[in-house]
Structures are given as C-alpha cells and as structure tokens.
Amino acid sequence: MQFNEVYKYTKELSLLYVEDEADVRETTTALLRNYFDKVYVAKNGEEGLLLYEESLQTKVFDIVITDINMPRLSGVEMAKKMKTFHEEQVVIFVSAHHEKDFLLEAIKLGVNYYIIKPIDLAELSNVLYKVAQNISNKISVQKQTEDEQKKILKNERYKKALEDWSQIDLKESAFSLKEATELSAKTLDVARVSIWIFDEYKDKLVCQDLYSLKDDTHTSGMSLEKQLYPNYFQTINTSKIVVIDDARNDPRSSEFTSTYLEAHDIYSMLEIPLVQDSELLGVICYEVTAFLHHWDMDEQKFCMSIANNLSLSLEIKKRNEIQEMLDYQAHHDQLTKLPNRTLFLDRLHQAIKQNKRNETKMALLFIDLDNFKQINDSLGHDAGDKVLQAIAQRLQGRIRESDTLARLGGDEFTLILSHIVDDDTIIDIVENILQVTQKVIEIQTQQLYVTLSIGISIYPNDGESVEDLLKYADAAMYKSKESGKNTYHYYTQEMTQKAVKRVQMETELRRAIENEEFIVYYQAQYDARYDTIIGMEALVRWIHPTKGLISPLDFIPIAEEIGVIVDIDRYVMKLAMQQVKSWHQSGVYRGKLALNLSTVMLQSDTFLPSLQNFIKSIDFDTSRLELEITEGHIMKDPEKSIQKLQEIAALGISIAIDDFGTGYSSLSYLKKFPVHKLKIDKSFVDGIPFDKDDCAITKTIIGLSENLKLGVIAEGVETLEQRDFLLQNGCVNIQGYYYCKPLSAHDMQQKLSEILIK
Numbered sequence: 241m242q243f244n245e246v247y248k249y250t251k252e253l254s255l256l257y258v259e260d261e262a263d264v265r266e267t268t269t270a271l272l273r274n275y276f277d278k279v280y281v282a283k284n285g286e287e288g289l290l291l292y293e294e295s296l297q298t299k300v301f302d303i304v305i306t307d308i309n310m311p312r313l314s315g316v317e318m319a320k321k322m323k324t325f326h327e328e329q330v331v332i333f334v335s336a337h338h339e340k341d342f343l344l345e346a347i348k349l350g351v352n353y354y355i356i357k358p359i360d361l362a363e364l365s366n367v368l369y370k371v372a373q374n375i376s377n378k379i380s381v382q383k384q385t386e387d388e389q390k391k392i393l394k395n396e397r398y399k400k401a402l403e404d405w406s407q408i409d410l411k412e413s414a415f416s417l418k419e420a421t422e423l424s425a426k427t428l429d430v431a432r433v434s435i436w437i438f439d440e441y442k443d444k445l446v447c448q449d450l451y452s453l454k455d456d457t458h459t460s461g462m463s464l465e466k467q468l469y470p471n472y473f474q475t476i477n478t479s480k481i482v483v484i485d486d487a488r489n490d491p492r493s494s495e496f497t498s499t500y501l502e503a504h505d506i507y508s509m510l511e512i513p514l515v516q517d518s519e520l521l522g523v524i525c526y527e528v529t530a531f532l533h534h535w536d537m538d539e540q541k542f543c544m545s546i547a548n549n550l551s552l553s554l555e556i557k558k559r560n561e562i563q564e565m566l567d568y569q570a571h572h573d574q575l576t577k578l579p580n581r582t583l584f585l586d587r588l589h590q591a592i593k594q595n596k597r598n599e600t601k602m603a604l605l606f607i608d609l610d611n612f613k614q615i616n617d618s619l620g621h622d623a624g625d626k627v628l629q630a631i632a633q634r635l636q637g638r639i640r641e642s643d644t645l646a647r648l649g650g651d652e653f654t655l656i657l658s659h660i661v662d663d664d665t666i667i668d669i670v671e672n673i674l675q676v677t678q679k680v681i682e683i684q685t686q687q688l689y690v691t692l693s694i695g696i697s698i699y700p701n702d703g704e705s706v707e708d709l710l711k712y713a714d715a716a717m718y719k720s721k722e723s724g725k726n727t728y729h730y731y732t733q734e735m736t737q738k739a740v741k742r743v744q745m746e747t748e749l750r751r752a753i754e755n756e757e758f759i760v761y762y763q764a765q766y767d768a769r770y771d772t773i774i775g776m777e778a779l780v781r782w783i784h785p786t787k788g789l790i791s792p793l794d795f796i797p798i799a800e801e802i803g804v805i806v807d808i809d810r811y812v813m814k815l816a817m818q819q820v821k822s823w824h825q826s827g828v829y830r831g832k833l834a835l836n837l838s839t840v841m842l843q844s845d846t847f848l849p850s851l852q853n854f855i856k857s858i859d860f861d862t863s864r865l866e867l868e869i870t871e872g873h874i875m876k877d878p879e880k881s882i883q884k885l886q887e888i889a890a891l892g893i894s895i896a897i898d899d900f901g902t903g904y905s906s907l908s909y910l911k912k913f914p915v916h917k918l919k920i921d922k923s924f925v926d927g928i929p930f931d932k933d934d935c936a937i938t939k940t941i942i943g944l945s946e947n948l949k950l951g952v953i954a955e956g957v958e959t960l961e962q963r964d965f966l967l968q969n970g971c972v973n974i975q976g977y978y979y980c981k982p983l984s985a986h987d988m989q990q991k992l993s994e995i996l997i998k
Contacts, residue, residue, distance in 0.1 A: 246365050247275060249372035253302035254278040256295075258288035258318065259334070260310040268334075268359060272305070275368055285313030292322050300325075302375055303368075305332045305355075316345050323349070330371055334359065394538060397427055418458050420550050421451035424526065428539060429453075431529040432504070435550070436464065437514070437522035443467070445522060469495045475511075479520045481544070482511035483535050487527075508533035510540070512547040524550065573647040575625055576632035584646035584654055588706050591644070591658050595699055601660040605670065606695040606713035607635070609651035610725040615688065623683045627690060634676040639669065654713070660698075667742050668801070670694060670728050677726060691726035693717055702731045746802055748784070749795060753807050757783055760816045761982035764991075765834070765953060765975040768967045773995065775832040775866065777975065778816035779982050780808060800840060809841040810850055817860045819985050824864070828992040834866045834896065839873035842884055852891070862892035868919065870898045882912055889914035896953070900941060910948070918945045920971065922956025929965040942970050 255276040259265035260283060273279050280301070282288035288306060295301055304322065306315040319331045333354040353367050421433040434450035443466040450459050466473045475482055475492040487493040487509045488501050500506070508528040514521040524547050526535075571583035579587065588604065595602045609631065616624040628651065635645055635653065644656040655673075660666060677691045695717025697709045712731040719729040752758060758780055765775040782790040799805040813835055823829035841847050855862060867888060874881045874897065885895055896917035920941050927934030938954070945952035954966050957976030966974060983991060 243274070243365070246369045246372065249376050250275040250368055251277055253372060253375060254280070254295075254299070256280045256282065256288060256291060256301040256304045256306075258282045258285060258304070258306035258310070258315065260284050260307060264307075264357070271359070271361070271364070285310045285315060285318040289313065289318050289321055292325070296325055300329065303330050303332065303371060305334060308333050308335045316349060319349060319351065330375060332367060332371060391538065416550070417449045418451070420524070420546055421449050421458070424524070424543065424546055425451050425453045427542070428526065430526050432506070432525075432527040434525045434527075435514075435522065436525060438520070443473075445473075448522075471495055476513065476523050477520065479513045479515055481513070481540060482509075483540065484509040484511070485534050486532055505529040507531055508535070510535045510543060512540075512543045514547055514551050516551045521551065576629055576647050578632055578636075578653075579644060579646040581646070581648045584644065584648065584656075585706060587644045587646070588656055588709070591656050592699060592704065592706065592709075595658060596704070598659070600658075601701075602699045603657040603660055603666050604697050604699070604709045604713045605655040605657065605673075605728075606697075606710070606717040607653040607655060607673070608693050608717050608721070610691040610693055610721075612651035612690075615690075619684060619686060623686075626683050627681055627688065630681050631676065631690060631692075634679070635673060638672050638676060643669075654710075664742065664801070666696065666698075670696070671743070674726070674728070693720035693725050694728035695720060695731070696728060697731045742798070745795065745798055749799055749802070749804055752782060752784070753804055753811070755785075756811070757785065758808060758811055759783055759984065760812055760819065761984055762816075762819075762988045763975060763982040764980040764988075765831075765973060766979045767972055768963055768974045769972050771979075773829070773831055773992075774973065775834055776820075776829075776988070777834040777868070778812060778820075778836070780812045780836075781982075800838060803840070805838045806841050806844050806847075809836075809838055812836075813851070814854050814858075817854055817858050817865070820864075821858050821860055823989070823992065824861070828989070828996050830864075832864050832866050832894070834868055836898065837867045837869045839869070839876060842869060842873070843877070843880065848884075848887055851888075855891070863894075866894045866896055866917070868896045868898040871900050874913065882914075885914050896951075915950060917951035917953060920952065920954040922976075925954050925956045925962055925966075925976070929961055935965070938966070938971075939969055946970065 253276060255272060255278065257265070257269060257272055257279060259268060259281075262283070265281065265283060269279065269281050280291055280295075282291050285306070288304075292301065292304070304319070306318060308315040310318075315333055319329075319333075322329050322331070331349075331351050331353075333351055334357060335354050336357045353371055355363055355367055417435055421435060424430065425433040431453050432450065433453075435448045436445040437448050438445055445464040447460050447462040450462070451457070452459075464472070471492055472495055482492060484490045484493050485508050487506060488497045493501070493509055496506075504527070506527045506529055510526040512524040512526070514523060524543065526543060571580060572578065573580045591602055609627070612624065612627070615627055628647070632645070632647065632653070635655070639645055639655065640657075642658055646654045646656075648654055657666060657669060673694070674692060677689065681688045681690055695713045695715065697703065697712035697716060699709055702712045703709050716729045716731040720727050723729065761779045761781050762776045763779060764773045765777065766772065767774045780792055780796075782792075782795055784790050796805070799808055816833060816835060820829070820833040854860070855865075869881075869885075874885075889895060894916040895914060896919050897913075897915055898919045899921040900918040918941060920938055924934045924937050924941075928938055929935060942952055944950075951973065952971050953973035953975060954962075954971050955975045957963055957966065957974045957978045959978060962976075963974060963978055966972075980991070
C-alpha cells in the first residue's frame with residue numbers, strides 16, 4: 241500500500257495512541273506522526289482514558305490505537321469505558337502473539353482491527369487505510385445527509401418567505417420595498433439588503449430602502465453616481481445576475497472597497513437586476529459581512545423570485561403615479577395649480593352637505609380681477625398668466641387651511657369658507673384678501689397694481705344649492721364692479737350694510753384714538769352694610785362726533801380684533817388714575833380705583849413699564865389701585881398669566897377676577913394666581929333670589945372666596961331683593977344700578993361732594 245494512498249485519508253483525522261512500554265511508544269509514535277497531523281500519546285490506560293474524556297468536550301478522537309496488555313487498566317477495559325461514551329469509537333488493538341485471550345475479548349467488544357507486535361509497516365499501512373477509508377466514507381455520507389437536510393429546510397424557508405410575500409399589497413409600493421429588503425435579509429440571513437433605482441438619465445442609482453439585519457433598521461436616500469463607479473455601472477447594465485463572492489478583490493466591485501466595503505465590513509455581494517418591459521430599472525443588492533460567502537443557485541433563484549415580484553410592484557407604482565397625474569390634471573388648473581371648476585363644484589357640493597349636517601354656516605366668494613383684459617391687451621397673455629399666478633399664490637397665503645380656493649377660468653377665482661362662526665369671520669377674511677392688492681406685481685419691468693372685486697353668498701341664508709350660491713355670489717361680484725371695484729358686496733343688502741358698518745367702525749376707532757374721543761365713566765362700589773362707597777370701577781365710553789355715545793359692547797370686541805385695545809386701555813388707565821388721584825388729594829374720595837385689563841394689554845411687553853410710568857408720574861398710591869381681568873382671559877395662557885399677575889401684585893396692586901364663574905378656571909390654578917378678590921358676574925345676580933341655580937352658584941362663589949380668604953363683590957345688582965340676598969349670604973360689597981349707575985367724572989365729583997357734606 242503506497243503511503244500517499246493512506247495519507248489522503250488519515251491526514252485530517254485525529255489519533256490517540258496508548259502504550260505502556262517506553263521504547264515501543266517512542267518508535268511507534270514517530271511512525272504514526274507520518275500518517276496523522278494530530279497525534280496524542282498516553283503512557284498507560286488510565287492516562288489514555290483521561291485524555292479521551294477531555295476530548296469529549298470538543299471532538300472525540302477519530303481513531304484510538306492501544307496496547308492490550310497494560311498494568312492497572314488494560315487496553316480492553318479502557319476501550320470498554322470509551323465505548324460507553326461513544327459507542328461507535330474506532331479502536332485498533334496492538335497485541336503480542338501470546339495475548340489470544342485478550343484478542344478474543346476485544347473481538348467480543350466489536351473491535352475488528354488489530355496489529356501484531358512487533359508492528360510491521362506494511363500491515364500498519366493496510367489497517368490504517370481500511371479504517372481511515374471507512375471513517376472518511378462515513379463522514380461523507382453524514383455530510384451529504386446533513387447538506388440534503390439543510391437544503392430541504394432552506395427550500396422550505398424560501399417557500400414560506402415567498403408565500404408571505406404573496407400576501408403583500410403591491411399597490412403600497414413604499415411598504416412592499418421595505419418588506420422585500422427585510423424579508424430577504426431574514427430569510428437568507430444576510431446582513432444587508434438594499435434596493436436601488438436609476439434616475440431618469442441612468443447615470444445615478446438612488447437607494448429606495450436599505451435594511452440592516454443587525455440593527456433592524458430601514459434607511460434610504462443614498463446615491464451612487466456612474467462617473468465615480470464606472471465598472472460597477474457597466475456590470476449591472478448587462479441586466480444579468482452579478483455574483484461576487486470576493487467583493488473587495490473582484491474588479492466589478494473593487495471600486496467600493498475603501499469607500500464602502502471596508503467601512504461596512506462587506507465581503508460578498510449579489511446583484512439582482514430589476515427589469516420591467518425589457519428596461520433595467522435598478523438592482524437589489526445583497527451584502528454579506530464579516531466573511532466570504534459563496535452564493536449557491538438556490539439563493540440566486542430565491543432572490544430572482546423576489547426581484548420579479550418587486551418589478552411588478554414598481555410597475556403598479558408607475559401606473560398609479562400616471563393615474564394620479566391624470567387625476568390631478570383633470571381636477572386642477574394647469575396655470576395656477578389650484579382646483580379647477582370640476583373639483584371646485586365637487587368641493588362646494590361636499591361643503592353644503594357637511595354644513596347642513598352640522599347646522600353651520602358657510603360662505604362662497606366669487607373673486608374677479610379688475611381690468612385684467614387691459615393687462616392682456618397691453619402686455620400680452622404671458623404677462624397676464626404671470627399676474628394670475630402671482631394673485632393665486634397671494635390669495636392662497638391669506639386663507640385658512642380648511643378653505644378651498646379655485647380658479648374657474650380666465651380671471652375668475654372662487655373661495656369656499658366653511659364652518660363660519662359669525663359674520664365678522666367673513667369680513668376679516670375678505671379684508672385680509674383685499675390686502676393682496678396693496679403690494680405691487682412686477683411683470684416685464686412693469687409695476688402693476690391689480691385690484692379685486694368680490695361677491696359673497698351665504699349658506700343657508702341665500703341658498704342651499706350649488707347653483708344658487710354660485711349664481712348669487714357672481715351677482716354680488718358685479719355689484720362690487722358697479723360700485724367702483726376693489727371692494728366686496730354680499731348678495732343681500734343687509735349683509736353688505738353690516739360689513740360696511742364694520743369696516744367704518746374700524747376706521748373710526750383708529751381716528752377716535754388719535755382724537756382722544758374716549759372718556760371715562762365711574763361706577764361706585766358700596767359696602768352694603770353701611771351704604772358707603774368703598775371703590776369705583778373705571779368704564780370707557782366713546783363719544784363719537786356725530787353718533788354720540790357708543791356702547792363698549794359695540795366697539796371693544798372690534799378694538800381687540802384689530803389690535804387697538806392696548807391704546808384704549810392705556811388711555812383709560814392714565815385718565816382714570818389722574819382723576820381719582822385728584823379726588824384723593826381733595827379729600828372727597830379715599831377708596832380704590834378698579835381698572836379693567838384686557839388679555840392683549842396683560843400680555844403686552846410694554847404693559848408693566850407703562851403702568852409703572854403712570855404710577856410714578858401721577859404719584860398714585862398702589863394700595864388704592866385694583867386691576868380686573870376676566871376669568872376667560874386668564875385661562876387662555878394660565879402659566880404666563882401667573883407670571884404677569886405676580887409682577888403686578890409685587891407693586892402692591894390688588895387683583896380681581898372679573899365675571900367669575902362664567903369661564904373655565906381650574907381651582908388648582910386659582911390657588912396659584914395672586915388674586916385678592918372674586919367678582920360675581922351679573923348673569924348670576926340677575927336670577928337671585930328666585931332662580932335656584934343662580935342662588936346656588938352665587939352661594940358657592942361666596943363660600944369659595946371665604947375658604948380661599950379672598951374678597952368678593954357682586955356686580956349688576958339692581959333690586960333690593962338682590963342686595964338683601966347677597967348681604968344675608970356674606971357678600972357685603974356690591975356694585976350696580978341699585979346704588980349707582982356709571983357716571984361721568986363731573987357727575988361723580990358732584991355725588992362725592994354731596995356725600996361728603998352729609
């Protein structure tokens with residue numbers, strides 16, 4: 241038997257050699273090392289068994305060669321113990337001729353190979369060849385069986401993955417891309433799977449999704465440019481599968497080595513083309529990290545199945561995008577990108593249904609550009625188109641998100657205003673829209689001022705159908721044209737007059753501030769136990785030059801909306817403090833001055849400096865000053881209100897919550913507010929002592945003030961019965977017509993003087 245024939249089977253096997261005779265052990269070991277790369281030697285049975293037990297922790301010896309006759313533990317006994325650990329252990333006995341009894345026992349043990357001492361090289365080679373060949377054949381069979389089992393399990397895993405993929409809705413392209421990368425990575429146990437799609441010029445690949453198995457994350461947006469990786473782009477442009485087992489050294493992918501492969505520890509790549517109607521759309525890239533990987537045919541077939549399905553998903557996505565584009569074009573104006581007549585009519589129909597269901601109002605505005613034909617005739621249609629685009633953009637920036645602005649054609653626009661709370665909302669929006677005419681439009685070095693004429697119809701007041709609302713808004717728009725343009729009209733005369741009145745009020749309010757048309761009235765506050773004046777509230781009145789006295793109910797809400805309430809508050813504050821200071825000095829009055837404070841004033845950065853300046857310049861005693869703010873105003877921003885009120889209280893000024901019980905204040909906040917007094921609202925006082933609910937609420941507020949150690953005052957007291965009820969239940973401070981109506985400074989001066997004389 242040639243040595244090479246034996247060695248090809250023995251070289252990768254491990255051997256344990258046990259021999260008690262030192263000379264024999266030394267010469268035989270040297271001989272065995274020629275056949276085996278791994279030879280372990282023991283000098284007796286006990287040591288041999290110990291080495292064998294240690295090998296059980298890793299891999300048992302492939303072959304054990306042992307002498308039979310050894311002291312303490314014979315080779316046969318040692319082999320018996322070894323077979324209890326590993327029944328199929330291969331053992332070769334070395335025996336002398338006179339050890340026939342031992343050999344018989346070894347044969348009973350199942351040992352079929354033995355060598356007679358002294359060892360003959362030819363015999364040794366022959367035995368080793370047979371034993372090693374049998375072991376090798378057995379290992380091959382085992383490996384083949386394991387490989388087949390792995391292949392079965394792998395194919396079952398692939399089949400299950402493809403079944404899962406078949407359940408995915410391919411219409412959801414973004415979702416299907418992520419599912420493709422994640423499903424592939426988990427099925428193949430691949431570190432990274434990504435999908436790359438060409439741009440329209442085919443010189444760039446953009447990553448649609450990259451799934452990392454280790455991090456369980458999806459990322460996208462990265463790109464690869466052809467000019468940086470020409471070899472790679474040339475390779476994938478063949479539309480064939482690209483199998484790269486050694487990516488760092490393969491010329492098709494080595495361009496990525498330093499910039500990408502090493503950075504992500506990538507060793508092997510598989511590129512699967514995404515093809516649709518013979519057009520290469522991109523690739524699916526599979527990447528193995530940490531070690532080289534050979535891509536077998538089963539893996540490649542699975543990846544191709546995913547790619548084919550993904551191409552279908554991309555085809556569906558493409559068709560959907562085309563359909564969406566066609567739908568968009570069918571429902572939008574190509575010039576301004578606004579909804580066109582078709583979409584506008586549908587939106588108007590839906591808005592009518594929704595407002596009918598909610599029992600709310602809505603408004604339709606018909607907007608027409610003034611003198612637009614002159615622009616087209618003088619500057620050309622291109623200039624006219626640019627004007628329309630500019631107006632559309634400006635209008636879009638002036639409306640609410642819930643509103644629908646549309647272009648019907650030519651220079652006609654419409655605007656749907658849903659869920660109108662009150663008529664003032666419409667006026668505010670329309671006035672805001674008209675502001676677009678204040679800004680110049682530059683076209684072809686020409687500066688143009690384009691004005692608008694607007695008509696308004698209201699649902700359900702003017703009509704309840706699409707046709708009626710559109711017809712009436714159009715008619716109202718022509719009223720605006722006839723009235724000189726750059727204005728708006730309602731379909732009904734009453735609404736137009738109301739809107740005009742509102743706009744006039746805004747203008748006159750601003751003029752009234754400049755001309756100081758406001759005066760201060762004072763309403764006394766009494767201690768009902770003694771019928772004595774303890775304080776007075778300053779109330780603003782507007783003396784219009786032609787309309788006379790205007791109620792605060794008519795102008796205060798508008799003043800708050802247009803932002804002039806701060807100027808009015810500041811003017812009243814200064815005037816009232818000067819007047820009351822003079823009464824303090826003359827001795828006719830020593831009580832407090834109560835001033836109403838708006839939310840806008842409270843939140844103004846200039847409020848505290850202005851207040852401190854008035855106090856200092858007038859030399860007003862802050863212990864005689866009280867600021868009233870409504871409950872609802874405080875709760876708009878409670879945290880900020882707390883800070884401001886604390887700063888006011890630090891000046892020695894007392895704070896009262898006006899209209900208490902009508903808002904929604906939290907008792908937890910009430911404890912935090914630096915408040916000194918609660919003011920019972922007139923709406924509760926009106927019903928006492930006959931309305932049980934009003935009586936209960938009033939008693940609760942009085943009790944709450946007592947528990948929180950706060951003062952309490954009732955406003956709007958007009959009858960003796962109301963006064964007596966309040967007094968009997970612990971509210972001694974009273975304000976209202978029962979004692980005193982609001983008086984001018986002159987009349988209050990006279991009243992105070994009369995009281996002083998008495």
